[in-house]
Amino acid sequence: MTPRDIYRLARNEVSMRRRALLSTLGVTVLAGCTANDSVGNTGDRTASSTDSLEPATAPATATPDATDVGVSPAEAAGPPWDDDVKRVVSWADVTESTPIALRPPTQQASLPGATFEFTLANDTDVRFETNFYGWSVWKQVDEAWFHVAPTAWPVPLMTLESGESHTWTVTVDNSELHRDIMWVEGTEDLSLAGLGGGTYAFTIDGWFASQDYDQSLGFASQFVLDGDPVELVPTNEVTGTTREGDTVVVETSHGAGDDSRRAAFVVERLGDESVESQESDVRRLITEQALRDRELRNTLPFFEEGVETVRLEEQNSSWPIFGLDEPRVIEYEGVQYRLSAEELSASAAQTDQ
The missing domain is CATH 2.60.40.2550 (Immunoglobulin-like)
Known part of the structure; x- marks a missing residue:
């Protein structure tokens, strides 16, 4: 909605x-x-008992x-x-x-x-x-x-x-x-x-x-x-990145709430899987919109050459995780990406830390 x-x-x-x-x-x-x-x-x-039952005549207007x-x-x-x-x-x-x-x-x-x-x-x-x-x-x-x-x-x-x-x-x-x-x-x-x-x-x-x-x-x-166009840049919450093959993992200093758990916001570049916008719920974004979404800001800029997946791993207290109850597809600068979220297991979270 x-x-x-x-x-x-x-x-x-x-x-x-x-x-x-x-x-x-x-x-x-x-x-x-x-x-x-x-x-x-x-x-x-509700009308009071003293309200007139006579039809009112609307004033000329x-x-x-x-x-x-x-x-x-x-x-x-x-x-x-x-x-x-x-x-x-x-x-x-x-x-x-x-x-x-x-x-x-x-x-x-x-x-x-x-x-x-x-x-x-x-x-x-x-x-x-x-x-x-x-x-x-x-x-x-x-x-x-x-x-x-x-x-x-x-x-x-x-x-x-x-x-x-x-x-x-x-x-x-x-x-x-x-x-x-x-x-x-x-x-x-x-x-x-x-x-x-x-x-x-x-x-x-x-x-x-x-x-x-x-x-x-x-x-x-x-x-x-x-003036010049704005650039999609990460927020100053990003504390580090690591790359393994075609995957980049981004970590941030995003604070943990009482009900938070470690989770991953996953962005995958679509190649041959790209879908026609007219036939699906693909949302096309411009930079001014992406700048207002901190998860996209902290993932999309890291799609350098050869990178197919970017994972933002941090504490998250939203329900569903990152507000995503199911995967969805966006299009940014002519490229389509699938967005999904997953909760990291306790062992995985300890390994990441």
């Missing part, structure tokens, strides 16, 4: 309750989200129809969208008269340090419902878009009233790429590491108060980073 799948599940639950909570109580609904696949719960409000703003996702510039997003306002479609949009539509700055501001301004007459934590950064490579950040986020229901705006400030800082890149979450000031030169998109979505989440409106702003 991807982070966006988690968000959709939580947002669906929030949407079913949002009218009772927001329209009658005027409070924000919160739903929890973790790096795994857990989703929090929200509360319900200038609620914009989703079809009046933006274009269909298939026509929009930028990354792909979930099925619940029915219209998109991308940078190519923003004009001075666009009633709700991310501005500025396009920006450009240079590495190694760069700062961008993205402002969602609601100039309609209707409240817009969204999640300011639910932003995404994507990179375009060879006409395809790759989700870079964040890896997980909270899912509260937030609002942008008519006439209001919200600004995210994104700072790119590649000064400490030798460290493990921590996940980033926030609603205003965001610091991202591990972005190389290229074309990116900043996105957010939501829906008008009178509509449901499955009639969402997406927004995309383009930003360009001028």
Whole structure:
């Protein structure tokens, strides 16, 4: 389950309750989200005995129809969208008269340090419902878009009233790429590491108060980073490597928790076994994504000439081990690799030490 799948599940639950909570109580609904696949719960409000049974007459409103703003996702510039997003306002479609949009539509700055501001301004007459934590950064490579950040986020229901705006400030800082890149979450000031030169998109979505989440409106702003590509380098946790034939073993100083056991994260290069991406669940990765996965960072860089397998052996407290319940295949820089994990026996662990 991807982070966006988690968000959709939580947002669906929030949407079913949002009218009772927001329209009658005027409070924000919160739903929890973790790096795994857990989703929090929200509360319900039941009608009191004094609630009128007479049908209410909805006040006249200038609620914009989703079809009046933006274009269909298939026509929009930028990354792909979930099925619940029915219209998109991308940078190519923003004009001075666009009633709700991310501005500025396009920006450009240079590495190694760069700062961008993205402002969602609601100039309609209707409240817009969204999640300011639910932003995404994507990179375009060879006409395809790759989700870079964040890896997980909270899912509260937030609002942008008519006439209001919200600004995210994104700072790119590649000064400490030798460290493990921590996940980033926030609603205003965001610091991202591990972005190389290229074309990116900043996105957010939501829906008008009178509509449901499955009639969402997406927004995309383009930003360009001028500079060199980032390099996939190991973290500073690596303490040593050994090579035997076509296999490299990597060891790290990764700390041991109370429930940890010594385990191996195994990466095998696929040759004649390579599979067609269209016919299987092969995930194609770019460097900006691989940098955010410490196991891949500490294995893929060691595939020098003649190496077919790299084993990362260290203490691990995850369940399943390294988060892998079964082998999977990735593709990086045109080469496919099979990922698997195994728990090392006590005797093997003592031998390794």
